[in-house]
Amino acid sequence: MSHIFEALQKSEAERSPGGQASVMPAELLRAAERDALPSTPEETEADLDQFPSLKITPLPNGKLLSLTDTESLAAEKFRFFGVRLRQLQQLRAFKKVLITSTIPEEGKSMICANLAVILARKKRQRVLLLEGDLRRPVLPVRFGLGKVEGLSEWLQGESQSIPNIYRLEGLNLWLLPAGRAPENPLEMMQSSRLGSLMDQLGNWFDWILIDSPPILPLADTSVWMRMADGVILVAREGLTEKRELKRGLEILEQSKLLGVVLNSSTETDHSNYYQRYALQSPNGKAKAPTFVED
Numbered sequence: 001m002s003h004i005f006e007a008l009q010k011s012e013a014e015r016s017p018g019g020q021a022s023v024m025p026a027e028l029l030r031a032a033e034r035d036a037l038p039s040t041p042e043e044t045e046a047d048l049d050q051f052p053s054l055k056i057t058p059l060p061n062g063k064l065l066s067l068t069d070t071e072s073l074a075a076e077k078f079r080f081f082g083v084r085l086r087q088l089q090q091l092r093a094f095k096k097v098l099i100t101s102t103i104p105e106e107g108k109s110m111i112c113a114n115l116a117v118i119l120a121r122k123k124r125q126r127v128l129l130l131e132g133d134l135r136r137p138v139l140p141v142r143f144g145l146g147k148v149e150g151l152s153e154w155l156q157g158e159s160q161s162i163p164n165i166y167r168l169e170g171l172n173l174w175l176l177p178a179g180r181a182p183e184n185p186l187e188m189m190q191s192s193r194l195g196s197l198m199d200q201l202g203n204w205f206d207w208i209l210i211d212s213p214p215i216l217p218l219a220d221t222s223v224w225m226r227m228a229d230g231v232i233l234v235a236r237e238g239l240t241e242k243r244e245l246k247r248g249l250e251i252l253e254q255s256k257l258l259g260v261v262l263n264s265s266t267e268t269d270h271s272n273y274y275q276r277y278a279l280q281s282p283n284g285k286a287k288a289p290t291f292v293e294d
Contacts, residue, residue, distance in 0.1 A: 047204060048126065048167070048174065048204060051163075051165045051166060051167055051174065052166055052167070053166070053167045053168075053169050054143075054145050054148070054166045054167070054168060054169065054175075055169045056143045056144055056145065056168050056169060056170065056171075057143075057144030058142065058143060058144055059141070059142065059144055062141070062142040062143070062144070063110045063114075063142070064110075064113060064114060064117065064142060064143070065078070065114060066078050066079075066114040066115075066117040066118050067117055074114075075114075078114045078115060078117075078118045079118055081115055081118065081261075082115060082118040082119050084259075085097070085115075085119070085258075088230075088258060092230075093229070094229030094230040094258075095202065095205070095206060095207055095208060095229060096198070096202060096208045096210065096227060096228045096229045096230070097207070097208070097209050097210065097228065097229065097230050097231070097232060097258070098132075098210045098212055098221070098224050098225060098228035098230070098231045098232070098256075099111060099112040099115070099209060099210065099211055099212065099231075099232045099234065100212045100213070100214060100215055100221050100224075100231065100232075100233060100234065101214045101215070101233065101234040101235065101236075101240075101248075102214060102215050102216050102233070102235065102240055102244045102245055102247065102248035103214050103216055103217065103239075103240065103244060104136075104214050104217070105236070105239060106214070106234050106235060106236040106239060106240060106263060107234055107236055107263040107264060108211060108212075108214070108234040109133070109138050109139060109142070109211050110142075110263075111234055111261055111263060112129065112209050112210075112211040113129065113139060113142055113143075113211070115209060116129040116173055116207075116209045117171065117173065119207050119209070120171045120172045120173035121171075121172070122172070123172055125172070125206040125207060126172060126174070126204070126205050126206050126207075127172060127173050127174070127205065127206065127207040127208075127209070128165070128173075128174045128175075128176060128201060128204075128205040128207065128208045128209070129173060129174070129175050129176070129209050129211070130151070130176045130201070130208055130209065130210045130211070131150065131151065131175070131176065131177045131178040131211050132151075132178070132210045132211055132212040132213070132220070132224050133178060133211055133212060133213045133220075134151065134152050134178045134179075134181060134182060134185035134188070134189070134213075134220070135181055135185055135213060135218070135220070136181070136213070137150070137177060137178035137179065137181060139175065139177055139178075139211065140175070140177045143168060143175070145166070145175075145177075147180075148164075148166065148177055148179070149164050149177075149179050149180070150164045150176060150177035150178050150179030150180075151164065151176055151177065151178050151179055152178060152179040152180055152181070152182045152185070152188065153179045153180065154179075154193075154197075155182075155188045155189070155191060155193055155194065156182065156188065162176075162197065162200070164176060164177070164179065174205070176201075185220060186218075186219055186220055186223070189220060189223045189224075190223060194223070194227075195227065198227045210224050210227075210228060212224045212225075215233075215248045215251050215252070216244060216247060216248060216251075222251075225252070225253060225256065228256060229256065230256050230257075230258040231252055231253065231256045231257050231258060232258050232259055232260070232261060233245075233248060233249065233252065233257070233259075233260045233261070234260075234261045234263055235260060235261070235262055235263065236262075236263045236264045237262060237263070237264055238264065239264070
């Protein structure tokens with residue numbers, strides 16, 4: 001039984017009389033769909049129609065399992081991840097979720113992109129994937145979009161309209177990419193234009209997932225953290241050291257911390273992403289990564 005499955009049951013047991021889990025994951029999924037936020041007014045949909053659509057062609061090694069291998073164990077765990085977030089949203093109001101890590105290469109962008117795809121499968125909700133890492137943009141490449149203008153170009157301009165948001169064809173998902181890496185990303189992000197933009201986006205979208213830079217080497221994440229409603233920290237088994245994880249947790253605003261995601265493994269063949277995601281136990285049964293709720 002996966003860690004996420006156990007976490008879901010434990011969470012339900014804590015809220016159920018007698019401490020027993022009263023519902024199964026399938027019922028949790030139905031409940032999350034039933035309790036999903038209602039659509040925003042029709043005029044908001046008209047606003048979103050102004051943005052151009054782009055055809056996506058995920059790269060074979062782009063690790064977008066929620067798109068390219070929907071029956072895999074990894075895709076299943078992302079679906080449960082989405083269910084858990086929807087449940088948390090019923091307990092505490094949030095829609096702008098910052099996904100970050102302590103150091104580079106821990107998988108935050110991969111997890112952010114897959115989670116956005118999962119959340120976007122609910123037709124009643126509009127999801128924006130915002131690439132907040134202006135220094136090392138990677139999301140357009142993962143979706144096979146090539147080079148597209150994005151947040152950095154808008155922040156450097158003067159227009160109040162936001163033309164650099166793209167709807168990804170076949171998904172109820174919009175993307176605001178980072179654009180071309182600027183010379184002064186932190187100074188640019190501290191502009192009042194960014195705060196106004198986030199307020200506007202909050203009126204348009206039901207979910208905003210922000211893929212931010214790592215916490216420890218850069219100060220950029222502190223800017224995004226002020227604008228986010230909740231934070232998810234990604235750690236990678238075999239790469240993230242205990243002292244780094246501890247420092248990262250100390251830096252984050254504890255009131256906004258939603259949980260920690262453990263990604264990858266060091267005991268399997270690194271050429272096989274499915275095996276990396278699903279750590280094999282001695283009895284041959286796969287163990288899924290853990291989502292630890294704060």
